[in-house]
Amino acid sequence: LLDIISLGLPGGFQSVVISLSNAIIQAQINGFGPQAMAGCGAYFKVDGFVATPIFAFGLAIATFVGQNMGASQEKRAKRSTIVCLRMTIGLTVVIGGAVVLFGRPILSLFTSDPEVIEYGLMAAHIMAPTYTLLAVVNVFGNAVRGAGSAMPPTVIQAVCMCLLRVAWILGLTMIWNDLRVVLYSYPFSWGLAALCMVLYYW
Numbered sequence: 518l519l520d521i522i523s524l525g526l527p528g529g530f531q532s533v534v535i536s537l538s539n540a541i542i543q544a545q546i547n548g549f550g551p552q553a554m555a556g557c558g559a560y561f562k563v564d565g566f567v568a569t570p571i572f573a574f575g576l577a578i579a580t581f582v583g584q585n586m587g588a589s590q591e592k593r594a595k596r597s598t599i600v601c602l603r604m605t606i607g608l609t610v611v612i613g614g615a616v617v618l619f620g621r622p623i624l625s626l627f628t629s630d631p632e633v634i635e636y637g638l639m640a641a642h643i644m645a646p647t648y649t650l651l652a653v654v655n656v657f658g659n660a661v662r663g664a665g666s667a668m669p670p671t672v673i674q675a676v677c678m679c680l681l682r683v684a685w686i687l688g689l690t691m692i693w694n695d696l697r698v699v700l701y702s703y704p705f706s707w708g709l710a711a712l713c714m715v716l717y718y719w
Contacts, residue, residue: 524662527671538679542699545686549696556636557700559627563641567612567648574605575655582663598660598718605656609648616645640700647704653711654678657718669717677710 547554578601585594616623624637658670685702 524665524667527667528662531671531674534675534679538682541683542686542702545690545699546696549699552630552632553636553696555628555630556624556633556638557640557696559624559633560637560640560644562627563616563623563637564644567609567616567645568651570608570612571605571648571652571655574601574608574652575659577601578656579659579663582660583665586664594660594664598656601660602653602656605652606649609652613645613648616641620645636696639697643697643700644703647707650704650707650711654707654714657711657714661714661718670714673713673717674710677713678706681709682706 546557578598581597581601582594585591585597620638620641621634624634624641628634628637654674658674661667661670682702682705685705686699689698
């Protein structure tokens with residue numbers, strides 16, 4: 518029971534913290550008007566489809582690493598992590614590229630308002646090319662969790678993808694009140710979390 522709680526509770530806490538930061542970000546986006554709110558809302562629906570395979574590969578590698586560590590196959594666990602990372606990055610390059618190239622027709626499925634579509638495209642062009650960073654965070658973070666160390670990935674993601682993301686938004690929007698500042702908080706926090714996760718994994 519204690520082992521399960523020690524592995525499961527940090528992941529649940531991380532989800533709560535990231536959801537909280539997303540709520541704060543959404544509140545900031547709403548301040549730029551209904552078109553910006555609708556455009557980003559439409560893109561975040563697309564984002565949900567793009568991010569789902571990334572999270573799925575993360576869950577897969579956590580299970581795979583856990584099984585191999587339990588079987589004392591540490592080399593195989595490490596090798597599978599790199600294989601999974603390559604697969605996930607390859608997938609995100611394809612999907613992210615498709616979102617950038619075909620963003621307008623994709624967003625047109627949700628709205629016919631040209632201004633709303635432009636805001637959605639702004640979000641797509643900032644976020645979609647950087648999904649590889651999110652892939653790194655998820656694969657390495659879940660590999661570490663699979664090896665039985667749940668707290669460090671939780672701390673890294675909570676600090677980078679919540680606290681620093683919120684600090685970025687609240688600090689920089691006071692200097693430059695632009696929607697792009699809010700949207701750039703995603704690749705910034707993903708990049709920082711990816712760097713920390715790679716260093717911890719190494």
